[in-house]
Every structure is written in C-alpha cells, then in structure tokens.
Amino acid sequence: MDSKNSTKPKHIGVIGVGSFGAVIANILAAKNPVMVYARKQEVVDEINTSHTAQGKTLSENVIASTDPEELCRSCDVLFFMIPSAGFQEVVRTFSPFLFPYHLIIHGTKGLCLNLKPGENIETVKKIKRSQILTMSEVILEETVAVRVGCLAGPNLSKELAQGQPAATVIASKYNEVILEGQSLLRSEKFQVYGNSDIIGVEISGVLKNIIAIASGALAGLGLGENAKGLLISRGMVEMIHLGNALGGSIKSVMGLAGIGDLVTTCNSIHSRNYTVGYRLAKGDSLDTILADMDEVAEGINTVRIIKAFLETADLRAPITENLYRVLFEDLEIEAALHFLMKYPFNVDVDFV
Numbered sequence: 001m002d003s004k005n006s007t008k009p010k011h012i013g014v015i016g017v018g019s020f021g022a023v024i025a026n027i028l029a030a031k032n033p034v035m036v037y038a039r040k041q042e043v044v045d046e047i048n049t050s051h052t053a054q055g056k057t058l059s060e061n062v063i064a065s066t067d068p069e070e071l072c073r074s075c076d077v078l079f080f081m082i083p084s085a086g087f088q089e090v091v092r093t094f095s096p097f098l099f100p101y102h103l104i105i106h107g108t109k110g111l112c113l114n115l116k117p118g119e120n121i122e123t124v125k126k127i128k129r130s131q132i133l134t135m136s137e138v139i140l141e142e143t144v145a146v147r148v149g150c151l152a153g154p155n156l157s158k159e160l161a162q163g164q165p166a167a168t169v170i171a172s173k174y175n176e177v178i179l180e181g182q183s184l185l186r187s188e189k190f191q192v193y194g195n196s197d198i199i200g201v202e203i204s205g206v207l208k209n210i211i212a213i214a215s216g217a218l219a220g221l222g223l224g225e226n227a228k229g230l231l232i233s234r235g236m237v238e239m240i241h242l243g244n245a246l247g248g249s250i251k252s253v254m255g256l257a258g259i260g261d262l263v264t265t266c267n268s269i270h271s272r273n274y275t276v277g278y279r280l281a282k283g284d285s286l287d288t289i290l291a292d293m294d295e296v297a298e299g300i301n302t303v304r305i306i307k308a309f310l311e312t313a314d315l316r317a318p319i320t321e322n323l324y325r326v327l328f329e330d331l332e333i334e335a336a337l338h339f340l341m342k343y344p345f346n347v348d349v350d351f352v
C-alpha cells in the first residue's frame with residue numbers, strides 16, 4: 001500500500017485524547033485536519049457531534065474514530081499520547097496497519113518492562129537496562145515503523161490549553177522526523193526545538209517525574225525555596241547519572257526536556273506528580289491518592305522501575321531510593337528528608 005496513491009487530504013493522527021492528547025490534537029488542528037483515536041464509541045460520538053472530549057474542547061478540525069486501521073490509512077503521521085501502562089497494548093493494536101512510511105512521534109513520559117510471561121515489577125526485584133523499554137523502543141520493537149520520534153518538554157497541558165507560550169523538543173535519530181514535527185506543531189505560541197538524542201530526551205521526561213513527586217512532598221511539608229533549589233539541583237545530578245546509565249546524553253538533561261521540565265513540574269500544582277508528593281506529605285496514603293486520581297502520575301511506576309534498575313547498576317540515586325521507601329515501604333517523608341540531609345554528597349558538579 002502506497003500512501004501517495006491516496007487523493008484524500010491526509011489527516012494527522014493522535015492516539016489518546018486524555019489531557020495531553022487533546023491539547024496536542026488542537027495544536028495540530030490549527031494547521032491540518034486531525035483524526036483522533038479513542039477506544040470508546042461514546043467518546044468518539046461526543047467528539048464528532050459536539051467537539052468535546054470528556055470536558056475538553058476540541059477544534060472543529062478534529063474528527064474521531066475507534067478504528068486503528070482507519071487512522072493508519074488516513075494518516076501518514078501519528079502521535080501516540082497514551083500513558084505508559086497502556087502503551088504497548090495500543091501499539092500492538094495499531095501494528096498490523098502500520099507501514100514503514102508512517103512517521104510516529106510519542107509524548108509519553110514513562111517506561112515499559114520487557115519481562116518473561118508471568119513476571120511483573122512486584123515479583124522481579126532486579127531489572128537490567130535490557131529489560132527496560134522507552135516508548136520509542138516499544139514502537140521499534142512492535143512495529144515496522146522506522147522513523148520514530150518523541151515529544152518532551154515543559155508542557156503542562158492546562159497551560160497549553162490556555163494558549164500560554166511554551167516550547168517542546170522533538171527528538172529523533174532522523175532529521176526528517178524533527179523537521180516534520182516542527183512544521184506540524186510550531187506556532188507563535190509554541191516553539192519546537194530538535195534533538196537527535198531520543199533516548200536522552202525520553203529518559204529526561206521520565207526521570208523528572210520522580211523529582212516532581214519529591215518537590216510536591218517538600219511543599220506539602222511547608223518547606224521553602226532553599227529546600228526546593230537544593231532538590232532541583234541534586235535531582236538534576238541524579239537525572240544525569242541515571243540518564244547516562246540508561247543510554248542518554250548529559251546534554252539532553254541540560255536542555256528543555258530535562259532541566260526545563262524539571263523546573264516546571266517541581267513548581268506546579270498542575271503537575272500530577274507534584275500533587276502526589278504534596279498529598280503524601282499532607283498525610284494521604286498512596287492508595288487514597290491513586291483512588292482519587294483519574295489522570296496518570298507516571299512517576300510512581302517510574303520510581304519502582306528505577307529502584308529495580310539500581311539493583312543491577314553500579315550507581316546510587318539517593319532521592320529515588322528514599323522516595324521508593326516513602327511510596328512503598330511506609331517511610332515517613334520527614335525521615336527520608338533527614339536521611340538525605342545527612343547523605344555525604346561532597347562534590348557539587350561531578351558530571352562535566
């Protein structure tokens with residue numbers, strides 16, 4: 001099947017109409033017709049009749065379908081905007097209809113695991129890098145697509161939806177993916193940078209969620225800006241060492257998808273990860289918080305994965321390790337903070 005034989009105008013595909021997918025669909029719809037994929041027929045009907053998706057307003061340039069084949073036939077470029085927990089399953093649903101000409105960009109800030117049948121993160125205590133998949137690795141493993149990219153940066157969906165100025169990074173090994181992403185998304189309110197280190201950019205977006213949970217916890221304890229500055233700078237160092245161990249470049253952590261997103265999410269009540277930490281510090285249990293949240297806070301699962309990775313890596317990540325104990329072993333946040341304040345960090349900058 002050759003996409004060039006089609007005479008119909010091509011849509012840009014968006015898979016997932018959650019908070020971020022809806023915003024990206026609207027940004028794309030300013031320049032091109034967009035087709036979004038949703039699993040539920042009632043969501044598709046709502047979009048096609050009233051141009052809303054569960055409370056979020058969508059452009060009239062957006063249509064919806066429940067049919068992955070229709071998306072793949074109608075769109076040469078597809079944006080996957082699905083949380084990591086459902087990512088592999090959704091990519092598998094699309095895989096039979098994808099061809100090498102498709103260009104795929106994802107916006108997911110989480111990780112997947114490549115474990116044996118019957119194993120899961122609860123049962124496997126130690127994880128090697130080869131058992132961790134970024135979302136671009138999932139796409140490359142599950143499909144025939146080659147031109148794959150990711151989108152990451154300080155992009156709180158609530159602010160983007162209000163049309164506030166922001167910027168993002170499109171990362172890919174292929175310059176044409178970066179150029180296509182820039183051309184589709186860029187506007188006077190949305191700047192789009194390029195980066196060829198896709199793993200570094202993906203990992204930056206994933207790891208900042210851990211530090212955002214910790215930042216929310218500091219705020220929940222009523223601590224001030226000195227403590228936050230300390231957390232953000234030491235968090236960045238932890239991201240650099242972990243990012244390096246996971247195959248990313250230091251440079252990407254220093255960029256928009258790393259330090260840029262870290263500052264944003266460590267400071268915003270609109271960040272779900274920050275909110276998790278804040279509520280924990282106010283005394284809510286993780287189970288209560290998860291039961292209340294209808295959106296994803298990727299950092300919780302990421303903490304678990306990185307803790308298991310640390311068991312096989314020659315590396316210490318004290319913020320992540322202590323946050324793991326707070327989230328999953330009932331360590332008091334004050335005790336974790338006390339431990340970190342006594343931790344013998346000596347060298348300020350040890351990564352350049």
Ligand SMILES: NC(=O)C1=CN([C@@H]2O[C@H](COP(=O)(O)OP(=O)(O)OC[C@H]3O[C@@H](n4cnc5c(N)ncnc54)[C@H](O)[C@@H]3O)[C@@H](O)[C@H]2O)C=CC1
Nearest residue numbers: 016017018019020021083086107108109155156157295296
């Ligand atoms: N919301 C934000 O400000 C930003 C979110 N992100 C990342 O984008 C990803 C998605 O986040 P949100 O849109 O905020 O999440 P969300 O929880 O608001 O929405 C997720 C969407 O994915 C759909 N979905 C989940 N599993 C599915 C499946 N198996 N098949 C089909 N659809 C499925 C849900 O129905 C929902 O529409 C996350 O990895 C998040 O870290 C990145 C930047 C900003």
Ligand SMILES: O=C(CO)COP(=O)(O)O
Nearest residue numbers: 153154155156271272273
């Ligand atoms: O990644 C985000 C903004 O860049 C969104 O952060 P949360 O997932 O914590 O809401």
